[in-house]
Amino acid sequence: MAPLPGADSGYYPEDLELTLLQVVHRHGERTPVRKRLTQLFPAVWNVCDANAHMFATILSLDPKATKQFVPLQRLVDEERLGQKPHLHKPGACYYGQLTNIGRHSMATLGSRLREIYVDRLKFLPDKFDENSVTIRSTDYQRTQESVQQLVAGGLYPMEKRDDDFVLKISTRDPVADNMFPNPNCYRLRQLAKASKKQVDEICKDKFESLSKRLEKYVDSVSLDSHPSANGILDTLVAAKAHGFELPSDIDEGVMRDLEEVVVLEWFHGAINSHEYRRLGMGRLVGDIRDRMVEKANGANDRKLHLYSGHDTTVGPLLISLGGFDKRWPPFSSAVIFELFKEKSNGDNQSNSSWTSWLLGSGKQKEQPHYVRVRYNDKILELPGCQATGDHHSSGDKSLCTLEAFKKIVKDQVPENWTEECRYQG
Known part of the structure; x- marks a missing residue:
């Protein structure tokens, strides 16, 4: 906070x-906006009590009828055939959800x-x-x-x-x-693309360093890696905020270096261009x-x-x-x-x-x-x-x-x- x-x-x-x-x-x-770093953190976080009531209201065709509440359980199918679906608890979060x-x-x-x-x-x-x-x-x-x-x-x-x-x-x-830099502005997309090229060059050495320090968890770290530098930082920050323990080798130095490159990725254009x-x-x-x-x-x-x-x-x-x-x-x-x-x-x-x-x-x-x-x-x-x-x-x-x-x-x-x-x- x-x-x-x-x-x-x-x-x-x-x-x-x-x-x-x-x-x-x-x-x-909030939770991360998509599944990442699952070798470190569970894919689903049970920190969303509001979900116990979410989508539980049944709308009746009879306008005189009282509201009905039906408990909801989420079953997530596993990718492998024959695997039983995983049952999420009522407090299980969706991606990008307020917790x-x-x-x-x-x-x-x-x-x-x-x-x-x-x-x-x-x-x-x-x-x-x-x-x-x-x-x-x-x-x-x-x-x-x-x-x-x-x-x-x-x-x-x-x-x-x-x-x-x-x-x-x-x-x-x-x-x-107008409450965020709207990508529907074509000229803004042009400027963002040019800014990204600059950040790629500015952060070249830092990306190499981060890739070595995080090689146990990701193949590489860059603006276009999977997950990207932003995705890695987002997941780590969200996990830390919700009490998950980070590995000892993901220390404050790693977090600050990730933050520096992500700040440049998202804000370099605004900082340098009127x-x-x-x-x-x-x-x-x-x-x-x-x-x-x-x-x-x-x-x-x-x-x-x-x-x-x-x-x-x-x-x-x-x-x-x-x-x-x-x-x-x-x-x-x-x-x-x-x-x-x-x-x-x-x-x-x-x-x-x-x-x-x-x-x-x-x-x-x-x-x-x-x-x-x-x-x-x-x-x-x-x-x-x-x-x-x-x-x-x-x-x-x-x-x-x-x-x-x-x-x-x-x-x-x-x-x-x-x-x-x-x-x-």
Whole structure:
């Protein structure tokens, strides 16, 4: 699980008022997306208790009939003829499924958000109010279940919801989704292919080294091996997160080297190409910016926007902002955007040039807004906010003016994504 955001309310300047919260998170711990390294770990993990109820509801043709629940058992046929099918226990997981641990992690993140933004800051309502929250998710079961756990398991547990509570989650057709670098963008695929060639060359020596160190478990390690470097890392990280013991020769050095090449495989293009960032994550960055601008202009009453995505959501988003640490985003990682405005009470008016009366105009100048970005347990100081005038007058460089934040974002948002995605020969 990723480190939780700090709950210390002292991080919040007294002269600023929180007006909007946006949280972009990766889903919780899951199983590997396919069967790998079965000589080290079982092919099926029994860490998905929710499966005891999954697919057990029987829909009757009689609308007056009560729901029926039929226990489900999964039988997996063996490849060899004559072998008895293997019976999976009710808690057996599917590939890529959110697990018990993943559900707990997401509920824990929700509880921390409640501690900060409900209990300490009194910003979000004590009881769930669907008019104050919007939820977006990619169209994957693990991301939708993750945000369900975050909200209903932690942020607004049972006693903080009405009996008729319904969690409304907005999704988009994967062809058009903007919460990950969408491969349906042809130009982005071109850029990714060129980036992959570069990473192959950059990591040539490291691949040779990893192949030798992991020769007991795989034939070779590369971007195209079976399993690939990414597949190996994904399986090892997921297994470790669920308590499986790794062999002693797969030590921290091996894990870090695998992580380095996988980070390059997936994020080298975004790190080094403005066009890649623009086409990959620019539309989501634009959405986040637009919600801030709407709030600053008084055009939106919502207080919280949640975006449930993947490692390939969190990593490129941090790269676009200049806050990426070159580490693979852990399960349940969260990028938190806080929008503040300067308070307009009398004490602040006398001490701040931002809220002073315009000379001879008889009108009060619009209160300035500030953006702060958290990543897990860190408060980021974005590179585009470091110059004088681009952050809070107190000298806190993590409090970026909204205008400076908009400048960071401006060139990264495509004006016409579909057009810019066309093939370029």
